[in-house]
Amino acid sequence: MRGQPGRTVTSRVLALLDAFSPASPALTLSxxxxxxxxxxxxxxxxxxxxLAWGALERGGDGRYRIGLRLWxxxxxxxxxxxxxxxxxxxxxxxxxxxxENVQLxxxxxxxxxxxxxxxxxxxxPVRTRVGGRFALHATGVGLVLLAHAPAxxxxxxxxxxxxxxxxxxxxxxxxxxxxxxxVRRVGYAVSDRQVxxxxxxxxxxxxxxEGVVAALSLVVAHDRADPVALAPLVxxxxxxxxxxxxxxxx
Numbered sequence: 736m737r738g739q740p741g742r743t744v745t746s747r748v749l750a751l752l753d754a755f756s757p758a759s760p761a762l763t764l765s766x767x768x769x770x771x772x773x774x775x776x777x778x779x780x781x782x783x784x785x786l787a788w789g790a791l792e793r794g795g796d797g798r799y800r801i802g803l804r805l806w807x808x809x810x811x812x813x814x815x816x817x818x819x820x821x822x823x824x825x826x827x828x829x830x831x832x833x834x835e836n837v838q839l840x841x842x843x844x845x846x847x848x849x850x851x852x853x854x855x856x857x858x859x860p861v862r863t864r865v866g867g868r869f870a871l872h873a874t875g876v877g878l879v880l881l882a883h884a885p886a887x888x889x890x891x892x893x894x895x896x897x898x899x900x901x902x903x904x905x906x907x908x909x910x911x912x913x914x915x916x917x918v919r920r921v922g923y924a925v926s927d928r929q930v931x932x933x934x935x936x937x938x939x940x941x942x943x944x945e946g947v948v949a950a951l952s953l954v955v956a957h958d959r960a961d962p963v964a965l966a967p968l969v970x971x972x973x974x975x976x977x978x979x980x981x982x983x984x985x
Contacts (some may be wrong), residue, residue: 739834743811744781746774747772747777747781748781748784748785749777749948750771750772750773751767751773751782752785752790752801752805753771753772754767754770754771755801756801757816757864757867759796759811760796760800761796761797761799761800762798762799762803762879763797763798764778764779764782765797766918767782767799778983782799783786786799786802788793788804788806788973789802789803789804789805789946789954790805790962791805793804795939799919801911814901816938817851818839818841818850818948818949818980819839819851819886820978821979821980822851822941822949822951822976823975824902824941825951825972825975825976825979826851826853826951826972827853828972829951829953829968829969829972830853830855832968833855833868833953833965833968834855834856834857835855835856835858835859835953835954835955835957836852836853836854836855836858836859836861836954836955837852837853837952837953838851838852838861838863838876838951838952838954839851839852839876839948839950839951839952839966840869840874840876840880840949840950840952840975841880841948841949842860842880842881842884842888843868843872843981844888845871845878845888845891845892846869846870847868847869847870847871847874847877847880848866848867848868849863849864849865849866849868849869850865850866850949851865852864852865853940858953858954858955858956859933859934859954859956859957860933861931861934870897871884871892871900872892872904872906872911873899873900873904873905873926873929873930874895874907874929874936874938875924875925875926875927875936875937875938875952875954876924876932876936876938876950876951876952877926877950878914878915878924878926879918879923879924879938879947879950879952880919880920880937880947880949881915882915882916882918882924883919883940883946883947889912889915889966893911893912894908894909895908897911900929900930900931901928901929901930901931901932903927903928903929903932903934904929904930905929920965922939922940922970923937923938923939923966923969923970924936924937924938924950925937925962925966926938927957927960927962928957932952932957933956933957933958934955934956935954935955935956935957935960935962936951936952936953936954936955937952937953937955937960937962937966937969938951938952938953938969939951939952939966939967939969939970939972939973940973940975940977941973941976941980941982942973942977942982942983943977943980943981943982944978944980944981944982944983947977949977950973950981951969951972951973952969953965953968953969
């Protein structure tokens with residue numbers, strides 16, 4: 736492209752959309768240009784097109800935000816909407832039994848994406864949101880997804896770097912490898928204060944005919960957690976969801 740060799744129109748549009756984040760959900764035109772690494776004139780043209788289509792919206796403060804049209808398209812992702820629709824009744828049942836946070840996540844590359852959650856009003860606060868990404872090595876759902884990921888994915892994650900969120904986060908590759916083997920052996924994962932020092936999560940796999948496609952978890956306050964008691968509840972919910980997806984629970 737003139738003035739920007741190697742950057743296509745598509746790559747410029749994607750760079751603009753990628754400029755938004757949970758920490759920066761609203762941006763000015765100048766901020767968009769700086770974050771996307773594009774000339775202000777180019778950003779002005781592309782933003783006008785995105786506004787017309789509905790991918791972006793402009794608020795009364797003049798800042799731009801992700802538009803509902805983009806959310807509508809994103810909701811068509813088969814690993815998102817379809818899985819969520821099947822999972823929600825199971826998650827609601829698990830919530831009614833425990834009144835704790837219930838989360839559902841899938842793996843995307845070397846990260847996980849939370850595709851649904853039910854937050855308990857009196858449950859421990861969590862650092863997750865629907866659509867948010869997180870590392871695979873620290874959370875209960877992440878450990879389940881990583882334990883059942885292809886060997887090449889496991890090796891890339893184990894090669895690091897492994898971010899430390901608390902003093903208890905497992906960042907030693909050898910220890911993490913043993914943790915993953917244990918997850919496969921017992922059929923569930925426990926993440927004890929690895930993300931925050933007040934929370935513990937217990938997660939179990941969700942299977943479809945092609946294998947483990949998601950992970951389901953309970954996140955509870957560490958001081959009232961009993962992983963041995965919670966694990967059968969999460970595993971049972973995982974088996975119900977697996978059967979609904981046509982998978983074979985183990």
